[in-house]
Amino acid sequence: MALTGLKEDVLKLILFGGKGGVGKTTCASSTGLYLAKDFKTLLISTDPAHSLSDSLGQEIGSEIKEVKGVKNLSALEISAEKALSKFKIKYETQIRKILDTSTYLDQEDIDSIFSLPIPGIDEVMGFKTIVDLIEQAQFEKYIVDTAPTGHALRLLTLPELLDDWIKVMAKMRWKYRYMVETFSGKYNPDEGDDFLVEMKKTVNRIEGLLRDGKACEFIAVTIPEDMAIQETERLVNNLNKFGLKVKQLVVNNVLHPSLMDGKVYPPGLELRDCEFCRERIKAQEEYIKQIRRKFSNLKTTIIPLQPREVKGIEALDKFTGSLFQ
Ligand SMILES: Nc1ncnc2c1ncn2[C@@H]1O[C@H](COP(=O)(O)OP(=O)(O)OP(=O)(O)O)[C@@H](O)[C@H]1O
């Protein structure tokens, strides 16, 4: 079976996620090449250890860049750090205003609060970049290569964390507003209020998009090994809990069943004479059965292990053959 439905016009955002090293970047890049044949496509990495440049075999950076050799494909490696510093520059006055109007805080308190990290704000701002891009509609498809499981899950729960932070700030504001209204009879919202409203909107936009089963799809990538399967189970369950329904699963690095026919693998070695290969294939067959049982509600795409790593446009283009047939 192959990945399906990615060319549906309503589907805008496709995220690839899974355990470290299972092939997320390769699947994301390869999907980028595939979709760019029909759509203006942007390939985005949110993994702090970006590897789109390595995968595509050309330098990508924190600004959108056209991918050389592929019409209609651009790429971007989002820097959460840069997004955070932009956030601080843009909103410092507003945040200070909220804190400043709180009766309990003096300047020293405010300085120390401002220098404290707001939970996950850097990554939320990174994700905001994606939502902004989608709303600007410069591209028709957005493919995201996420960091390994834990990080990706954290990213998805961050809007909630940020929401709590907004609530605390809003509470401070309400006390201030109440006092102003009590003593002067009238309250005019200022930039502090605008900031809170804007943040709340950002959280809602991110969550809304991620939970929109038509506009957004998360594709889990795994390999036929015990630890990877366990991690995939946790990932899929947590994503479901969050409201992001996973529908498709890629099982990568599968020793091709045709190898069982005694084809030469590795070069110069008859498979039926290679105990190592036979054992590996047997173990993989067990795990693939387990995957089919555990994830019976997901559409599974099996990808053969290639003789060489999948790097550069040509290799990725070939890889689309396995992913999409
Ligand atoms: N089917 C395959 N056959 C052979 N090599 C593969 C296959 N899929 C991926 N690779 C290679 O395996 C390595 C890891 O793949 P990739 O970088 O896509 O994984 P990842 O999940 O993004 O890793 P990380 O968690 O480190 O970001 C790369 O060198 C890639 O070229």
Ligand SMILES: [Mg+2]
């Ligand atoms: Mg990667």
